[in-house]
Amino acid sequence: MANLFQSVRGFNDVLPANSSAWQQLQRTAEQVFAAYGYGEIRLPMLEHTALFKRSIGEVTDIVEKEMFTFTDREGDSLSLRPEGTASCVRAGLEHGLLHNQQQRLWYAGPMFRHERPQAGRYRQFHQLGVEAYGMAGPDIDVEVIALSARLLKRLGLRELRLELNSLGSAAVRAQYRAALIEFLQRHESSLDADSQRRLHSNPLRVLDSKSPQTQALLAEAPLLRDCFGDAERAHFEGLQQGLADLGIEACVNPRLVRGLDYYTSTVFEWTTTALGAQGTVLAGGRYDGLVEQLGGSATPAVGWACGVERLLLLQQAQNVPVPGGEAQVYCCWLGEAAQRSASQLVERLRDALPQLRIVLHAGGGKLAAQLKRADRSGAQLALILGDAEVAAQSVQVKSLRASEATQEILPWSELDQRLAGL
RNA sequence: GUGGACGUAGCUCAGUUGGUUAGAGUCCCAGAUUGUGAUUCUGGUUGUCGGGGGUUCGAGUCCCCUCGUCCACCCCA
Numbered sequence: 342m343a344n345l346f347q348s349v350r351g352f353n354d355v356l357p358a359n360s361s362a363w364q365q366l367q368r369t370a371e372q373v374f375a376a377y378g379y380g381e382i383r384l385p386m387l388e389h390t391a392l393f394k395r396s397i398g399e400v401t402d403i404v405e406k407e408m409f410t411f412t413d414r415e416g417d418s419l420s421l422r423p424e425g426t427a428s429c430v431r432a433g434l435e436h437g438l439l440h441n442q443q444q445r446l447w448y449a450g451p452m453f454r455h456e457r458p459q460a461g462r463y464r465q466f467h468q469l470g471v472e473a474y475g476m477a478g479p480d481i482d483v484e485v486i487a488l489s490a491r492l493l494k495r496l497g498l499r500e501l502r503l504e505l506n507s508l509g510s511a512a513v514r515a516q517y518r519a520a521l522i523e524f525l526q527r528h529e530s531s532l533d534a535d536s537q538r539r540l541h542s543n544p545l546r547v548l549d550s551k552s553p554q555t556q557a558l559l560a561e562a563p564l565l566r567d568c569f570g571d572a573e574r575a576h577f578e579g580l581q582q583g584l585a586d587l588g589i590e591a592c593v594n595p596r597l598v599r600g601l602d603y604y605t606s607t608v609f610e611w612t613t614t615a616l617g618a619q620g621t622v623l624a625g626g627r628y629d630g631l632v633e634q635l636g637g638s639a640t641p642a643v644g645w646a647c648g649v650e651r652l653l654l655l656q657q658a659q660n661v662p663v664p665g666g667e668a669q670v671y672c673c674w675l676g677e678a679a680q681r682s683a684s685q686l687v688e689r690l691r692d693a694l695p696q697l698r699i700v701l702h703a704g705g706g707k708l709a710a711q712l713k714r715a716d717r718s719g720a721q722l723a724l725i726l727g728d729a730e731v732a733a734q735s736v737q738v739k740s741l742r743a744s745e746a747t748q749e750i751l752p753w754s755e756l757d758q759r760l761a762g763l
Numbered sequence: 764g765u766g767g768a769c770g771u772a773g774c775u776c777a778g779u780u781g782g783u784u785a786g787a788g789u790c791c792c793a794g795a796u797u798g799u800g801a802u803u804c805u806g807g808u809u810g811u812c813g814g815g816g817g818u819u820c821g822a823g824u825c826c827c828c829u830c831g832u833c834c835a836c837c838c839c840a
Contacts, residue, residue: 347830347831350831350832401838402837402838402839403838403839406764406838407838407839423839424839424840452840454838454839454840456764456837456838456839457764457765457836457837457838458832458833459833459834459835459836460833460834460835461840462838462839462840466839466840467840468840469840470840535836535837546838551836551837599839600838600839601839610840617834617835618834618835618836619839619840621839621840622840623840624839624840625840645840646840647840648839648840649840650840651840652840673798673799675798707796707797707798707799708798708799708800709796709798709799709800710792710793710800711799711800712799712800712801713800713801714800715800716800716801717800717801723799723800725798725799727798728798729798737798737799739799739800741800741801742801746799746800746801748799
């Protein structure tokens with residue numbers, strides 16, 4: 342035991358008992374994305390390190406200390422992707438998808454961040470995300486949020502809170518940043534240690550501080566909103582109106598900021614109190630400057646990403662029923678002749694009913710032991726095939742789940758029909 | 764990166780102030796029932812007590828180091 346290999350810290354296996362919940366989530370998401378006309382983009386997990394530095398920001402925690410970065414045989418610095426947006430923009434530019442065009446895209450897959458693992462946070466984790474390019478108005482912001490609301494609802498999740506804010510344009514943000522620094526410097530000694538450190542590196546993040554003392558102080562701080570021009574104000578109001586039209590409740594949180602540098606204008610988060618310290622389940626916003634920053638022509642963009650593990654944990658916490666993926670039918674046999682008939686019979690059933698999950702018993706043994714395995718498999722029905730049944734071209738169909746155990750004899754010709762409804 | 768809790772059978776856990784051969788439940792296998800499961804009864808298999816070092820006549824138990832897991836900080840989805 343002690344000298345077995347172990348997985349790398351924070352890199353987890355998903356076992357069959359859980360994988361059907363993952364598959365179900367992925368299927369649901371694919372349906373919702375398709376319902377809004379979004380197309381899948383499949384992106385590599387490895388990129389040139391410089392891409393992430395340029396897009397996420399040189400001084401963000403992700404880039405400074407959380408990336409899995411290494412030098413390859415040619416001496417190039419490569420990194421496992423810590424998020425999906427940078428790759429998506431890179432691919433869009435590389436293949437000419439973004440120039441003077443509208444694109445609605447989604448992606449799914451593993452992301453990598455070198456953080457200490459804890460509840461809902463792993464070094465390899467999985468995100469689903471959408472990105473929409475070439476649309477500047479609040480209507481597309483409304484669309485991607487509505488899409489997220491529909492997805493969360495379809496997954497059976499409840500009691501989520503949508504928080505909304507606007508960071509304004511780059512110019513507005515620069516103006517606000519100066520005002521905020523000026524304010525914070527006046528109260529520097531009252532700030533908590535983390536906020537003092539952030540004051541110069543990333544002052545907007547101070548707004549996010551968990552320190553009650555700092556939060557109390559921030560009540561007096563200048564508001565980003567007050568720096569808005571007419572355009573910013575109109576966009577944010579249009580967004581709120583659009584959400585209200587769809588009956589999507591949002592609560593404006595002027596302290597909501599994002600950890601990645603590329604966000605501008607609209608930002609939002611779906612949060613929960615059910616997952617301990619990891620409250621954010623899905624988050625995103627507008628990033629109108631990023632495409633240009635990565636070498637493309639100025640292109641408005643908006644998107645979000647959600648953490649698959651967090652969605653699954655939340656489903657669990659809220660007792661959302663998820664399919665187990667267990668067998669529906671388990672076929673038992675007794676004797677060599679019955680084994681051969683059973684083998685042919687279940688193959689015919691798989692031809693006729695491709696959706697049916699049917700397990701053929703292997704390895705022999707007493708009928709009692711076979712039925713025990715049938716029961717453990719989770720199957721609704723057991724099929725029993727012995728010499729007598731083979732001679733009569735029939736099969737015993739035994740119900741394993743009904744409160745009153747029932748059993749019937751059916752000819753092979755009627756079996757398809759009996760199993761079709763499972 | 765910082766802090767705290769915890770590592771005993773495949774799984775969930777007990778194990779007294781340090782004392783002989785480390786336990787329970789579950790799971791698995793066999794039998795009671797030569798063709799009827801999930802209930803019952805009987806029997807059986809399963810251990811580097813995370814690893815290494817130290818203290819001691821004696822360590823699962825105490826000390827140190829180390830690895831791992833979990834939770835929180837930080838950060839984020």
